[in-house]
Amino acid sequence: MSSHQPTLFGGSKRLVYDEAIELTLQSMQAYGPGHDHWVFAFSGGKDSTATLTVIMHLIDVGRLAAPRSITVLYADTRMELPPLSISAALLLDRLRVRGVRCDVVMAPLDKRFLVYMLGRGVPPPNNNTFRWCTRQIKVDPMTEALQQRIDELDGTILMITGVRQGESAIRDGRIEMSCGKDGAECGQGWYQQVLPEAKGIRGRIATLAPLLHWRVCNVFDWLKVYAPMAEYGGWETRAVVDAYGGDEAQEINARTGCNGCPLASRDLGLETVIRVPVWSHLSPLLRLKPLYRELRLPRHRLKKTGLVRPVVGSEWNEEAGEDLPVFGEPEIATAKNKQRMGPLTFEARLMALDRVLAIQAECNEAAIRLGCPTIDLLNAEEEARIRELIAAKTWPNGWEGDEPTADTPMDTVYADGSVQPIFL
Incomplete structure (x- = not known):
């Protein structure tokens, strides 16, 4: 970048006067006053964190009028990278002190990732025919929480998201089709008058992405430099930056995901985190992905x-x-x-439970020694529920538990019902 090229934060000490912030402010001024309540969809990632803190800053400095109420719905999948979950908790605590309604949204106990997998015996998700995790631990709980909050409020609601152009080709395709909807221009944010996933709320809710036009460098400049400064709110956003690579976050431009995500070919998000010295003690978490891969093996599963x-x-x-x-x-x-493979055996579930707890203990022993925050992949309630479901001999629907393990040699059964015996 040439030295004379303007940047988001160059040429002015006060960020609120810069172009990108001004466009965000114009977006909020254009659509915010038309809604009685604002609800933030907060994931704890860089974009949703930047969106939330920028808008709270604009309110604090008197550039933006606050609505009747502000609600933050934090999607806690229980699988987030530790720097993100720790930073999100600190941010929510700060907002609660100032009277902002903050709800932590989690899947019901039995549907959380590790409880569902190790308690009920459902195999780890995959990208082909069995991608059960995203909707179950994030989308459905957030939709239900939003519907519940809408039922509690009178008047109209503006759902504020951290969607940006450039986050993914698929998402950008949706933005290109929708950003002109309802008379909005890209520079004013992606505004839609109806949230498709919610039911029975037509006319009461709209969505807005006021940072749609921000580039990734703008996001990291805000989170690394400006948001932590007292004059911009003194937000504790450094851990968010660490989750994307620390001082090299902008250059790496990493994407984050769940700890040990079974759907990703590599654990790039976690690999990026542990390269930051203050988080290097989390390296045992790299053993989660191999564990999930091992659980898909025939010897750990039943077979029809x-x-x-x-x-x-x-x-x-x-x-x-x-x-x-x-x-x-x-x-x-x-x-x-x-003869399709099915659920995890009880032995496999207990083996995996022990290994997850050992990984957690190893991380926390190092964290305590270094004076760092501890983590909980599994809390006491979740561990107890897993053991309870195993003790109750719980199987997924359609399985009895008397099926053979998937590595058992069996006759071949064809579609017409004919059988080719196996010769031992």
């Missing part, structure tokens, strides 16, 4: 025998709190389903 019980209907189950399938008499499986 070639007979399946077809679903003939469903009925409400009071204990489960949901509709569960009703099965008919066993019949030959289809070619797609015959």
Whole structure:
């Protein structure tokens, strides 16, 4: 970049007068007053953190009028990188002190990632046919929490997100189709008058992405330099920067994800974190991904025998709190389903539980020694629930637990029902 080229923060000490901030301010001034309540969708990542702290700063310095109420909904998947979860907790505590409603949104206990996998026995997700995690631990809980908050409020709601152009090709495609909706220009933020996922709220809620036009360098300049300064709020955002590579965050431009994400080919987010010296003690977390990969092996899972019980209907189950399938008499499986691998064995679940707890203990012993914050991959309630579900011999729907392990040699069953015996 040439020395004469203008930057977001160059040429003016007061950030609120710079172009990118002015566009964000114009966006909020254009759409904010039309809504009684503002609700922030907060993930703890760089973009949502920048969005939340910038707008709170604009309110604090008198450039932006506050609405009747502000709510922050923090999506806690229980799988976030530690610097992000720690920074999010500090930020929420700060906001609560000043009277902002902050709700931590988590999946119900039995549907959290490790409880669902190790307690119920559901295998780790994959990118092909079994990607169950994102909707279950993030999307559904946030949608439900938003609906609940809307039901509590009278008047109109503005849902504020940290979406930016350039975050991903897929997301940008959606922005290009939508950024002109309702008369909005890209520079004013991506404004939509209806949130599609929520039900029964047409006309009451809109979404706005007031940092849509920010570049990644703008985000990191705010989080690293300006947000921590007293005149801009004194926000504790350094840990967020660390999650993206610390002082080299802008150059690395890393994407974060869950600890040991089973869907990613490499644990790039965690690898980036542990290269920052203050977080290097978290290196044992790198053993999570190999563990999840190991759990997909045949010896740790059950397998269908070639007979399946077809679903003939469903009925409400009071204990489960949901509709569960009703099965008919066993019949030959289809070619797609015959002898498919299924849930984790009890032995595999206990093995994985012990290893996760050992990884957590190793990280925390080092953290205490170094005076760093501790982590909890599994808290006491979650560990107890996993052990309770295992003791109750819990299996996913459609499995009885008497099926053989997937590494057991078996006859081949074809789609027409014919069987080719295995010769031992």
